[in-house]
Amino acid sequence: MTATLTPPQRAGGGPDGRRRLVVVGNGMAGARAVEEILARGGAELFSITMFGDEPYGNYNRIMLSHVLSGEESHEDIFLNSLSWYEQNDITLHAGVRINRIDRFAKVVFSDDGQTTPYDQLIIATGSRSFMPPMDGLMGPGGLLPGVFAFRTIDDTRGMIDYATHDEHRQAVVIGGGLLGLEAARGLQSHGIDVTVIHSPKHLMNAQLGPEGGDILKQSMERLGIRIVCGTRTTAIWGPDKVRGVRLKDGTEMPCDLAVLTAGIRPNVEVALTSGFTVERAIVVDDAMRTVDDDDVYAVGECVQHRGEVYGLVAPLWEQAVVLADQITGADPTAAYMGSRTATKLKVAGVEVAAMGVQGPEKDTDEHIVFSEPRRGTFKSIVIRDDKIIGATLLGDSNKVAFLQQAFDRGLPLPEARVELMFDLGGPSAEVGVAELADDAQICNCNGVSKKAICDVVQAGCKTVTGVMDKTRAGKGCGSCKLLVAQVVEFAADGAVEEDPSVHYYVPGIALDKPTLMAAIRDQELRSPSAVFAALAPEGAEDAKSKMGLASLLKMMWGEDYVDEKDARFINDRVHANIQKDGTFSVVPQMRGGVTTPEQLRRIADVADKYEVPMVKLTGGQRIDLLGIRKEDLPGVWGDLGMPSGYAYGKSFRTVKTCVGQEFCRFGTGDSTKLGIELETRMQGMESPAKMKLAVSGCPRNCAESLVKDVGIVAIEGGRWELYIGGAAGAHIRKGDLLTTVDDAETAKLLTGRFLQYYRENAKWLERTYAFVPRVGLDHIKAVVVDDSEGIAERLDAEVQKHADTYVDPWTEGATPVEPGQFRTSLPLEVLPRVPADRATELLGGSW
Amino acid sequence: MLGPAHTATDHRLGPVTQVPYGEGRAFEVAGEQIAVFRLRDDTLYALSAVCPHKGGPLADGQLDSTLLMCPLHQNTFELATGCSPTGAAPLRRYDVRVEDAEIVLTA
Numbered sequence: 001m002t003a004t005l006t007p008p009q010r011a012g013g014g015p016d017g018r019r020r021l022v023v024v025g026n027g028m029a030g031a032r033a034v035e036e037i038l039a040r041g042g043a044e045l046f047s048i049t050m051f052g053d054e055p056y057g058n059y060n061r062i063m064l065s066h067v068l069s070g071e072e073s074h075e076d077i078f079l080n081s082l083s084w085y086e087q088n089d090i091t092l093h094a095g096v097r098i099n100r101i102d103r104f105a106k107v108v109f110s111d112d113g114q115t116t117p118y119d120q121l122i123i124a125t126g127s128r129s130f131m132p133p134m135d136g137l138m139g140p141g142g143l144l145p146g147v148f149a150f151r152t153i154d155d156t157r158g159m160i161d162y163a164t165h166d167e168h169r170q171a172v173v174i175g176g177g178l179l180g181l182e183a184a185r186g187l188q189s190h191g192i193d194v195t196v197i198h199s200p201k202h203l204m205n206a207q208l209g210p211e212g213g214d215i216l217k218q219s220m221e222r223l224g225i226r227i228v229c230g231t232r233t234t235a236i237w238g239p240d241k242v243r244g245v246r247l248k249d250g251t252e253m254p255c256d257l258a259v260l261t262a263g264i265r266p267n268v269e270v271a272l273t274s275g276f277t278v279e280r281a282i283v284v285d286d287a288m289r290t291v292d293d294d295d296v297y298a299v300g301e302c303v304q305h306r307g308e309v310y311g312l313v314a315p316l317w318e319q320a321v322v323l324a325d326q327i328t329g330a331d332p333t334a335a336y337m338g339s340r341t342a343t344k345l346k347v348a349g350v351e352v353a354a355m356g357v358q359g360p361e362k363d364t365d366e367h368i369v370f371s372e373p374r375r376g377t378f379k380s381i382v383i384r385d386d387k388i389i390g391a392t393l394l395g396d397s398n399k400v401a402f403l404q405q406a407f408d409r410g411l412p413l414p415e416a417r418v419e420l421m422f423d424l425g426g427p428s429a430e431v432g433v434a435e436l437a438d439d440a441q442i443c444n445c446n447g448v449s450k451k452a453i454c455d456v457v458q459a460g461c462k463t464v465t466g467v468m469d470k471t472r473a474g475k476g477c478g479s480c481k482l483l484v485a486q487v488v489e490f491a492a493d494g495a496v497e498e499d500p501s502v503h504y505y506v507p508g509i510a511l512d513k514p515t516l517m518a519a520i521r522d523q524e525l526r527s528p529s530a531v532f533a534a535l536a537p538e539g540a541e542d543a544k545s546k547m548g549l550a551s552l553l554k555m556m557w558g559e560d561y562v563d564e565k566d567a568r569f570i571n572d573r574v575h576a577n578i579q580k581d582g583t584f585s586v587v588p589q590m591r592g593g594v595t596t597p598e599q600l601r602r603i604a605d606v607a608d609k610y611e612v613p614m615v616k617l618t619g620g621q622r623i624d625l626l627g628i629r630k631e632d633l634p635g636v637w638g639d640l641g642m643p644s645g646y647a648y649g650k651s652f653r654t655v656k657t658c659v660g661q662e663f664c665r666f667g668t669g670d671s672t673k674l675g676i677e678l679e680t681r682m683q684g685m686e687s688p689a690k691m692k693l694a695v696s697g698c699p700r701n702c703a704e705s706l707v708k709d710v711g712i713v714a715i716e717g718g719r720w721e722l723y724i725g726g727a728a729g730a731h732i733r734k735g736d737l738l739t740t741v742d743d744a745e746t747a748k749l750l751t752g753r754f755l756q757y758y759r760e761n762a763k764w765l766e767r768t769y770a771f772v773p774r775v776g777l778d779h780i781k782a783v784v785v786d787d788s789e790g791i792a793e794r795l796d797a798e799v800q801k802h803a804d805t806y807v808d809p810w811t812e813g814a815t816p817v818e819p820g821q822f823r824t825s826l827p828l829e830v831l832p833r834v835p836a837d838r839a840t841e842l843l844g845g846s847w
Numbered sequence: 848m849l850g851p852a853h854t855a856t857d858h859r860l861g862p863v864t865q866v867p868y869g870e871g872r873a874f875e876v877a878g879e880q881i882a883v884f885r886l887r888d889d890t891l892y893a894l895s896a897v898c899p900h901k902g903g904p905l906a907d908g909q910l911d912s913t914l915l916m917c918p919l920h921q922n923t924f925e926l927a928t929g930c931s932p933t934g935a936a937p938l939r940r941y942d943v944r945v946e947d948a949e950i951v952l953t954a
């Protein structure tokens with residue numbers, strides 16, 4: 001007999017001889033267990049079917065906090081897209097719930113009436129929000145409208161929708177644990193006033209002692225979140241939707257939104273009704289098997305192992321590994337021994353990390369505490385037998401990585417305990433990385449060890465993003481990203497590479513900008529579809545790359561560009577700005593912010609004729625007509641008889657000006673004239689991102705020239721300063737002085753030259769505030785002012801060519817260039833219409 | 848993928864040239880708002896016209912050979928199935944074909 005390492009062969013019940021593996025629950029644990037199984041050759045052993053009652057692929061639930069706060073979009077948190085299931089030959093029933101398991105017939109029954117047989121089964125049903133008993137919680141169709149749990153994408157989306165509703169101003173969060181505080185901060189970022197009601201005496205009582213809890217309360221209050229501890233919410237009142245809550249002491253608190261974060265409860269109903277042993281959760285052994293049935297495993301928040309039930313992801317990664325080792329036979333000795341858990345609060349500006357016990361439990365335990373409530377800093381470490389058994393850090397998480405390692409692995413501690421709390425010239429972070437043991441856990445969310453990262457690097461993956469993709473390190477709560485980068489650096493011995501795709505101009509074509517431009521020029525590719533055909537992998541079009549390509553081609557080919565409307569974003573197809581309800585806004589050109597009574601009269605007439613709901617002065621010194629129907633656009637332009645102001649599109653926008661020397665008692669240059677000339681010359685110029693300019697008549701800078709892509713300031717002696725790379729939108733940056741010139745003509749010339757250089761060299765969507773520091777001011781000065789590359793003449797000629805060939809896009813209104821260009825795409829009645837007569841509403845009908 | 852109870856019938860929506868290559872146009876069919884998309888190779892797809900996220904007009908979206916992207920917040924949807932890889936609720940899809948250079952949609 002030969003010994004064999006292959007797993008015990010069972011008769012597979014599937015038609016192809018593979019065993020049928022059914023997974024109930026398509027959340028973080030279920031999907032992770034399947035990934036681990038596939039990594040052990042599971043595709044050959046099993047035909048896999050997954051059921052999940054959420055209608056999506058598997059996503060990173062942890063990130064819902066960031067989705068709520070707007071730091072992440074819900075699109076970006078998917079761990080396994082629907083195509084992943086397809087590629088791995090997994091049958092996914094998304095949006096389908098399992099109601100019952102028949103252990104004896106070995107089938108599961110789903111709520112779509114189907115019966116699915118299995119040979120082996122994994123239960124991974126997770127948990128759900130606990131609904132504390134209170135009056136009025138339920139309405140006729142479920143939770144009272146406005147009451148939300150915080151567990152799923154749908155909960156989160158519902159909350160965001162509700163929170164962004166204009167009339168909703170106040171929220172109450174019931175439960176001040178991790179989830180509650182993250183929910184509170186997230187809601188606040190939508191401009192909602194938030195109160196957290198927590199029935200225990202202090203916040204995060206599961207992780208923190210009273211002193212830490214109090215300091216945390218102060219930190220949260222500093223963010224503007226009200227905290228009420230030590231009282232229970234007894235009722236929610238409506239009746240149609242939530243209008244307030246009542247506390248135990250009778251206090252009433254009006255609110256438009258109530259979020260329940262008072263704990264979680266494992267989803268055990270299916271297991272219970274199917275005859276499995278359930279205590280606090282489904283009971284499993286060290287092999288992650290249910291104690292009732294050798295062919296049924298369970299994993300994640302729905303299990304109880306050695307009396308423990310976990311509510312964090314790190315333990316379930318460890319469980320998934322053991323489960324996979326066992327079910328595939330890869331390691332029949334694998335055993336799960338329980339996890340030590342540590343938690344971090346994901347609220348920007350409030351650092352909280354907690355692990356192990358909160359305070360000393362025995363007389364012999366050492367307890368080291370540092371507390372500085374005024375600064376929101378608190379540190380507490382509990383040591384037993386020279387090992388850390390618990391630590392809490394608030395307001396300063398410098399030492400978290402080290403403490404966590406010491407806690408997880410029982411590392412020896414420094415004699416001077418104070419070094420545990422503060423860096424006293426001790427080992428720096430980098431040395432720390434080198435010294436970490438191989439199996440030290442770097443990413444606690446995804447359970448990735450130092451060795452796992454180093455192995456991937458050694459196997460040739462030397463980019464941080466690549467390593468993150470392969471190992472998942474850093475893809476949980478994200479707090480370890482820095483550490484991951486340090487480990488990659490250490491493992492690559494300094495030879496870290498950048499992810500090549502960060503250099504692609506557009507995501508769908510694997511070329512950086514210069515290479516892409518060279519290929520376009522060499523092969524004379526004049527339309528986006530030609531570029532895709534010639535340069536994209538398998539010639540595949542990519543919707544996300546189209547805009548960037550169209551813009552680049554227009555810049556390169558000018559009049560010879562073959563315009564394909566479908567490559568353009570809707571704004572550029574109809575030369576107006578799409579609004580939240582699918583109508584459009586129209587901003588006519590008003591060069592330098594200068595207008596005439598005649599223009600104003602025409603704008604007023606158009607506003608009347610087309611019943612424009614709102615007329616508004618923009619931040620760019622012109623007038624916006626908002627809420628225009630798509631089919632009215634050609635009529636509006638025709639009646640205005642003014643050119644487009646290009647308030648849409650990645651292109652040259654406006655030149656703001658001040659009144660300047662002709663009127664102003666301080667003015668030293670004709671800023672208005674220079675601004676208008678610049679706008680005339682550069683109008684409608686396509687570019688990688690918006691270009692906004694300003695000209696001020698003196699250093700008082702009333703046109704805000706220091707925070708523009710190009711800002712020009714007249715100074716004493718008829719001279720002009722040119723600033724570049726300024727911004728005051730989502731990013732604020734004071735422009736860098738490019739040069740000072742003697743006359744307006746030179747200012748115009750250099751402005752054009754700089755902008756052309758930027759157009760040719762910036763990445764797609766890279767504003768000048770990022771481009772200038774990236775390329776370097778000195779380099780730009782050399783090229784633009786001193787012509788170090790000998791390209792000045794060509795750059796100037798390109799600008800001239802643009803000026804000579806520019807055609808106002810609104811002329812397309814007279815003869816639409818394609819069928820149905822201005823036909824409505826809107827079933828207006830189902831959309832949230834922008835309010836009619838908004839101006840009258842705002843101004844109350846009076847002047 | 849069709850709704851319950853009611854039987855599907857063919858609707859002729861007029862010449863296929865109403866929909867430019869690579870774009871979509873919205874139609875009202877049997878009380879439903881439906882967007883019809885036409886790829887460069889003349890393949891047609893039909894999906895509900897209103898984005899389930901926040902009601903974006905999907906006929907104004909951008910597409911490639913597999914995906915449609917909503918113009919408002921860039922959720923994407925598979926043209927062939929209506930499923931959203933970005934996690935939005937799925938769109939309803941309809942059978943659509945060309946007959947005698949006309950769009951014929953089953954709803």
Ligand code: SRM
Nearest residue numbers: 577579585617618619620621622647692727728729730731
């Ligand atoms: C209409 C206007 C607001 C107003 O009522 O005043 C406006 C409206 C929009 N701005 Fe703005 N911005 C307006 C002046 C500004 C200004 C002020 C200025 O131009 O002097 C800024 C800061 C300056 C800057 O850009 O550096 C500004 C910084 C932004 C940003 C942030 C850009 C950045 O990278 O920091 C965005 C978002 C973006 O570009 O991705 C943005 C995006 C937008 C968009 C286009 C949102 C969008 O992507 O659809 C808004 C369209 C609204 C609509 O439905 O029509 N808007 N926006 C202003 C039009 C000016 C004009 O006449 O053209």
Ligand SMILES: Cc1cc2nc3c(=O)[nH]c(=O)nc-3n(C[C@H](O)[C@H](O)[C@H](O)COP(=O)(O)OP(=O)(O)OC[C@H]3O[C@@H](n4cnc5c(N)ncnc54)[C@H](O)[C@@H]3O)c2cc1C
Nearest residue numbers: 025027028029052053061062097098125126300301312313
């Ligand atoms: C907002 C938020 C923030 C969080 N932050 C952190 C954090 O920072 N760190 C951390 O470690 N943890 C965090 N967590 C906890 C973490 O998300 C969970 O520990 C983890 O998701 C548990 O995985 P699971 O697979 O056991 O359960 P789930 O991810 O809930 O998956 C279970 C799935 O099974 C489905 N299901 C249930 N019953 C059935 C049935 N009968 N039939 C079919 N499908 C069914 C459910 O719909 C669900 O999709 C956070 C959780 C939330 C909600």
Ligand code: SF4
Nearest residue numbers: 658664667697698702
């Ligand atoms: S910048 Fe100078 S010239 Fe312009 S308005 Fe202000 S003070 Fe007058």
Ligand code: FES
Nearest residue numbers: 898901903917920
């Ligand atoms: S409305 Fe379609 S993505 Fe938001």
